[in-house]
Amino acid sequence: MDTCFDFQRCERGFKIYVYPPQKGEAPSESYQKILAAIEDSRFYTTDPNQACLFVLSIDTLDRDQLSAQYVHNVRARIQSLPLWYEGRNHLIFNLYSGTWPDYTEELGFDIGQAMLAKASTDMDNFRPHFDVSIPLFSKDHPQKGGEKGYLNLNNVPPLRKYLLVFKGKRYLTGIGSETRNALYHIHNGDDIILLTTCKHGKDWEKHKDARCDRDNEEYTK
Structure with a gap:
């Protein structure tokens, strides 16, 4: 991992920097929730010099070219970032990739040395201890809160109608x-x-x- 991650950036603690949005950017509601969760956390920093990890403001969740949420020119936008450094210490989020009916894992840009937080990753492409497997969630999923869970202590099965x-x-x-x-x-x-x-x-x-x-x-x- 040390060939594609700079551990020296993390010596002062685990801090995450989110790039400020570029002109004309309008992230999807789902991606806004992810960014908001990071910015509301104790790990967030507005100083890139303090950051261990970098997260794009460019919405990369939906990389299906037939989707209305598909963002064009991502390759050029990323390459223009002054702190990109071939993706080192960057974490990229993705829920959908490819186009029906094949749905390949092609994102339409080179992630370089960045880590990928992705839903439904093929085992052949997932890099253990480097990439992150995340669940596929709908845009209606609440950012925080919601009803309390039904699991009390170690009651198994939980007291709910549907498993x-x-x-x-x-x-x-x-x-x-x-x-x-x-x-x-x-x-x-x-x-x-x-x-x-x-x-x-x-x-x-x-x-x-x-x-x-x-x-x-x-x-x-």
């Missing part, structure tokens, strides 16, 4: 289709609920299977 709930698209072809089709088998309609819709992509009807109509109906309900 697992998933609602989302069931890819009929391409990457992810095998995994989500397998999840169907643990749906029991009681405490494990999996609701999926086949309506994904322009030609989803060409790939319809015997479950699609029923699944779409349950998903809508």
Whole structure:
């Protein structure tokens, strides 16, 4: 790790610097929540000289070129940062990458020596003890607060009706289709609920299977 991370920057403590937004930048609501969480924490510093870790103000969460949230010219914007240093001591956040139907892990720019905090990373690309695996969260996920958990002491199972709930698209072809089709088998309609819709992509009807109509109906309900 010491070949791509400068530990001397962290000798005075673990501080995180968030780049000020560039002119015309408007991060997504989800990325604003991440930045706000960092800026509200005791690790935040406004002085880059005190920083151990650097976080971009450029929104890199959605790297699907078909998405309205896709930010263009990220490569040029990053290279213009005076403290980039080929990505050393930088942490880049990403939830989505690639474009349907392949969804490759291509971000559209070179992360260099930066660490990657990413959802659904392929095991072949994940670098243990360097990259960070994060959950895929929706834009409606609260930044903080919310109801208290139901787990009291070590009561197992917890006192809640549902153990697992998933609602989302069931890819009929391409990457992810095998995994989500397998999840169907643990749906029991009681405490494990999996609701999926086949309506994904322009030609989803060409790939319809015997479950699609029923699944779409349950998903809508």
